[in-house]
Amino acid sequence: MVAAVDKSKVPWWVSNLIVPLVNLTLALLVSALFIFIAGENPIQAVKLIIYGSFGYLDGFAYTLYYTTNFVFTGLAFAVAFHCRLFNIGGEGQAYIGGLGVFLVAINVSFLPVPIVWLLAIAGAVVFGAAWAFIPAYLQAKRGSHVVITTIMFNFIASSLMVFLLVDVIRDMKQMGPHTVALPKEIWFPTFKEFAALFGIKIRYSPLNISFLLAIAASFFVWFLVWKTKWGYEMRAVGHNTQAAIYAGISPYKNIIIAMCISGGLAGLLGINEILGVHHKIVAGFPAGYGFTGIAVALMGRNHPIGIFPAAFLFGILYQGGSEVTFDMPNITRYMFVAVQGVIILFSGALENLFRPQIESFFVNTLNRKAKI
Amino acid sequence: MVSPILELKNINKSFGHVQANKNINLKITQGTIHGIIGENGAGKSTLMSIVYGLYQADSGTISVSGKEIKLKSPRDSIESGIGMVHQHFMLVENFTVIENIVLGFEGEFVFGEKLKKAKQDLKNLCDTYKLNIDLDSVISDLSVGFRQRVEILKSLYRGAEIFILDEPTGVLTPQEVDELFKILRSLKEEGKTIVLITHKLNEIMDLTSEVSVMRQGEVVGHTKTTDTNKEKLAEMMVGRSVLLRLNKAEAKLGDVVFKVENLTVKDDLGVTRVKNVNLEIRSGEILGLAGVTGNGQTELLEALSGIRKVESGTIYLNDEKISDKDNLLDPRELKEKGLAHVPEDRQRMGLVTDFKAYENLIFGYHDQEPYSKSSILKDNDILSYSKKVMEEYDVRPRSPQLITSNFSGGNQQKIILSRELNENPKILLVGQPTRGVDIGAIEFIHQRLIDMRDKGAAILLVSVELDEVLSLSDRILVMFDGNIVGERINKDVTDRELGLLMAGVA
CATH class of the missing domain: 3.40.50.300 (P-loop containing nucleotide triphosphate hydrolases)
Incomplete structure (x- = not known):
């Protein structure tokens, strides 16, 4: 057994940079083994991933598009986690958030475009928050664990949306489970249009100005959690509920606030997908981003500064991974789900596997240097 | 001269940058009650945890009856005849006394004949040392004083010759303390050795024959108890003279x-x-x-x-x-x-121990001016206020950005007091x-x-x-x-x- 290290002596960059990097490297090594067993060359696969995600402009734009989604769901998970709430319901909250975007946008589309956008963002936040509110209320007042309720609410959201998309808001002129398209004027400007201004032609890219919204949301979360009294109170409740009660901070109120903000952020995924990409509700559009967001947040240590690069990493894997599946017949799409799983395993569940060893190694080395 | 029953030579132990024990040398004579006194954080508990095998020393040797021993775990120390009565008792609440004592002992199950024999042995021990414990009562029905005796009995049964008691009186009434002291004295008369860790000067004066004083990880003095007094001990502990009685004027009572x-x-x-x-x-x-x-x-x-x-x-x-x-x-x-x-x-x-010190210094007042305005925390004002009160209350180290759990207990308490008293x-x-x-x-x-x-x-x-x-x-x-x-x-x-x-x- 390695003796516990005095936490105050561990430099921040060891626990926040070295440890995640070691975990990531291990995950990638294990993944390389998978690829090797599947009968492909792992080094070749890495080259493909890098080419696919950075090698050409279209690919890079895709990477950033995926990053956008992961930032939203990662931030969503992180905010709740600061109040020690394990919000697994990002997927459902994003789905319902998308419903909000569509319903608002289609009903106010006659207004000036920027106002439509703002209202649509509000719709995403309010619907996502409302979907998170119910589990939050049940947790705060009845003690029903959010892990259980939010996961159940994912299923309810999914069924509800299928019902709506089949029987209520389907584009009745066709058979597919999706709505009519929103009017073209209110679609989010895309990267393709932006590039065209500079005379650069790209085929198609889902990347749109939601990326800027993701950056703004990251700032918002940082400011909220560390610079406002709400964040302060949420963290107090999360770290020590007893102490919060002693200080007159209501755990009930803060559980609900944290979950609603979390749900609202997850709802923003609907902005990227609906205003930016599909321009209508397509069944199953959250496509697992809500779940991957949990890994993104854990890997980013629940801080926007960590979440952004972690989201980018998952963006690379998504985009580069699809490149690999094109070129390597033995590697299927599911292989990359497994790779993600391994990353989640090493940077989430096994996050502290090597932490003590790494930290004590650095502390001892630094000590020795200090003595010399 | 007889070799001491327990001897520590040049024990060193550090945690990160903090050296908890520096070159500790200690000799404990058989059949005495030896007091170890020191402030919180002086390294008493660390030292005793080393002797009990919970921590390993970075360097130095431990000998029992002149024979050097290697302590890798509490099991080794139990085998060497060292028993420890912890501040927090290590007993299973819903087991009986006898179940707790034979629990995990000798690494085998104790049933039938063996249990009978164990019970007889325990009865004899209780009689010898006047422990007065009903072996069949359930721990949760016992008062704190009795639980402590069960711990002592457990060590006796495991063949301990040296008893380490870590702050044993903190949870007892004065009457229970008297009873405990009687038991400790009878242990001494039977030739057992007792190491008493405490920060209470009265206990040292009452009970011990020798005393070692620790300060900042070092043993700063050894003396026969009869050669010293409370004031001298307190001065050695703190490193300066201490007022044991408060300057207190007559109260001026209001409404x-x-x-x-x-x-x-x-x-x-x-x-x-x-x-x-x-x-x-x-x-x-x-x-x-x-x-x-x-x-x-x-x-x-x-x-x-x-x-x-x-x-x-x-x-x-x-x-x-x-x-x-x-x-x-x-x-x-x-x-x-x-x-x-x-x-x-x-x-x-x-406190929220994961918070930084400055966050705890405004805890509960965080939504008031000058600490926040329109729900936004004013970091600069909070920090300058924090520096001021940390100075005023002598909170060490004076780092408002340090995570609170890294402060010692006394300094954490000062953080709370400064916060609550400053509001008048x-x-x-x-x-x-x-x-x-x-x-x-x-x-x-x-x-x-x-x-x-x-x-x-x-x-x-x-x-x-x-x-x-x-x-x-x-x-x-x-x-x-x-x-x-x-x-x-x-x-x-x-x-x-x-x-x-x-x-x-x-």
Whole structure:
């Protein structure tokens, strides 16, 4: 057994940079083994991933598009986690958030475009928050664990949306489970249009100005959690509920606030997908981003500064991974789900596997240097 | 000369940059009671954990009866005849005494004949040392004093020759302390060796024949107990002379500011913990509430500070009704009315230990100016305020950005006190203000409380340290089993008398 290290002596960059990097490297090594067993060359696969995600402009734009989604769901998970709430319901909250975007946008589309956008963002936040509110209320007042309720609410959201998309808001002129398209004027400007201004032609890219919204949301979360009294109170409740009660901070109120903000952020995924990409509700559009967001947040240590690069990493894997599946017949799409799983395993569940060893190694080395 | 039963040579141990033990040399003679005294954080517990095999020393040797031993785990030390009675007992609550003692012993199951024999052996041990334990009673039915005896019996049964007792009296009534001391003396007479770790000078003077003083990880003195006195020991512990008695002027009593009528409070399990309590506190007065832990003081404090629901009865602040069954002001509203609360358990309640120090220095006042405006925290103002109060209260280290759990207990307590006292409360509720706090800080904290009193605050002091209640209070209430069983003016009371009241005897 390695003796516990005095936490105050561990430099921040060891626990926040070295440890995640070691975990990531291990995950990638294990993944390389998978690829090797599947009968492909792992080094070749890495080259493909890098080419696919950075090698050409279209690919890079895709990477950033995926990053956008992961930032939203990662931030969503992180905010709740600061109040020690394990919000697994990002997927459902994003789905319902998308419903909000569509319903608002289609009903106010006659207004000036920027106002439509703002209202649509509000719709995403309010619907996502409302979907998170119910589990939050049940947790705060009845003690029903959010892990259980939010996961159940994912299923309810999914069924509800299928019902709506089949029987209520389907584009009745066709058979597919999706709505009519929103009017073209209110679609989010895309990267393709932006590039065209500079005379650069790209085929198609889902990347749109939601990326800027993701950056703004990251700032918002940082400011909220560390610079406002709400964040302060949420963290107090999360770290020590007893102490919060002693200080007159209501755990009930803060559980609900944290979950609603979390749900609202997850709802923003609907902005990227609906205003930016599909321009209508397509069944199953959250496509697992809500779940991957949990890994993104854990890997980013629940801080926007960590979440952004972690989201980018998952963006690379998504985009580069699809490149690999094109070129390597033995590697299927599911292989990359497994790779993600391994990353989640090493940077989430096994996050502290090597932490003590790494930290004590650095502390001892630094000590020795200090003595010399 | 006979070789000492336990000898430590050049023991060193560090945690990161902190050297907890520096070149410790210690010789303990067989058949004596050897005291080790020192402030919190002086390295006493670390040293004893090394002797018990919980930590490994970085360097140095340990010998028992002249033979060097290697201690890799508590099992090794038990085999070498070292037994430890921890501050927190290591007993399984819903097992009987005998089950707890044979638990995990000898690495085999004890049934039938073996159990009978074990029981007979244990009975003999109980008789020899007058432990007076019923071997078949369940631990949860036993009082704290008896649980401690079970721990001693366990070590005896495992063949211990050397007993290490870590702060054994912290949780006992004065009568239980007497009983414990009798047992320790009879152990000594049978040739056993006892190492007593404590920060209480009285115990050292009463019980030990030799004493070693530790300060900042080093042994700074060895002496025969008969060659020293409390003042000298205290000076060695702290490194400067210490005032053992407080400078306290006569109280200037004002009006009744805080009044409690027929208060009844239940705990989380629905058990009535505070039974029909009445009390009044005047401004400029310190009312001490003495009692053994668990007699309702915790629930009383929580009810008075708005954390716990009132079952029946009324609480008044300045003649204004603040809480009753239907109406409970929350802690924040009470703060606004001038009530401050230093909770009993600083880590569970008084602080968010994962927060940075400056965040804890405004905890509960964080939404007030100048710390925040329009819900946005004003970091610069908070930091400059933090630096100021850390200076004023001598919080070490003076780093407002440091995570609170990295401060020592005494400094954490100063963080809470500075926060609660700086608001100049009219009524101050204080629970165990110096629990786990070193002597230097105790002196400081006591002086601050007296200053508050002299400025006209009404103070309710809840403490299990009788010395503390006696040295600070103007008037003393004793709580037993949820009732106030006695009220005394401090001048006319002895600790004997209070001890009997605390035990529910008188």
